[in-house]
Amino acid sequence: MSHDGSECAQGAEAVITETYYLGHEAVVKYRPPKTYRLPELDAHIRSSRTRNEARIMHEARNAGVRTPCIYDIDLKQCSITMERMHGTMVKDHLDDHPEDAERICRMVGECVARLHTARICHGDLTTSNMILTDDGQICLIDLSMGCTRAETEDIGVDLRLLERAFTSAHIDLMPAYEAMMETYYSIIPDPKAIKRKVEDIKNRGRYT
Template identity: 40%
Template structure:
């Protein structure tokens, strides 16, 4: 018997078992406002999309939940259950090792970008921390492939905005550590280019708000 863990706008998350192991069942919900056949096709495509990026991220050297089973027809993914704390809570609780975790966030993002993977939803709620030290990326529903500097900069810019809005007291330090971690993998020149591009994105945002 599965136990509902979380309801979301796009999917419900259940805790259950898979061949004797605790597992997560993610089910994408039908949208009644969509034509039935179109809705099935969209949910099928998004299910396959997310599962494939969970696998691709692991190939890039980034830890993600293992995918056990995919049922595209019913828009279901069965994946590894990982018992951990979200990075969001770790920062709120001011855990002693948050600095190292932020550096690891940067290293992991650089590995994704080095494999042309854009996460698309880099928030502190989309990282699990196991045993206060191991970082796990989750929720690749918005991920896509790109080699464009702009897309990588947008990925990092979103992370910066989340830190500023949700963790304002530590945002500057946390993002600085993320960039240092990123630099250790991608190099100083890449970070310099990304920082310049993020500045352009921020200026465009300010102009849009003024208008």
């Protein structure tokens, strides 16, 4: 948090600031310039990630997946003003309440299945990019690396990332992870093809 208290989170890439938008609690997600990149290239990357993030958030919501509502987007500044979510990062909730892990993981499985059934991939599917809202929903955030019309490969990569999130951050919760995947595979239309792809990716040893 910054000295003035308004900057509430600094991720790898973005600066998140709490604000109000027409009376609604909001956050601004701003992508500052990266000085190590050529300025034109940097402006292009930041602006296309901003645009992509807003687009995927919108598409995901149309597919029935909770994402913050978008209030405004500024492609020049490379910022998105969106609904401020109240809740806990799923990662923190799992750490603090392992007894609740299976229930939460099944909700995550359902949420990701809805996303993938709509052929949308998240692009950075970790428990840090999910918020358990105070009203008990799973809300996905940080969708700038996502895509629509996802191929089985994109979906497999999403799942591989999620598995790695568990093996690296929640190793004690592997039974809950299995429950999550059971829920996931019970919902998606072609579980066999996806399972095969995930195995493929594992065997290739690639995960990004």
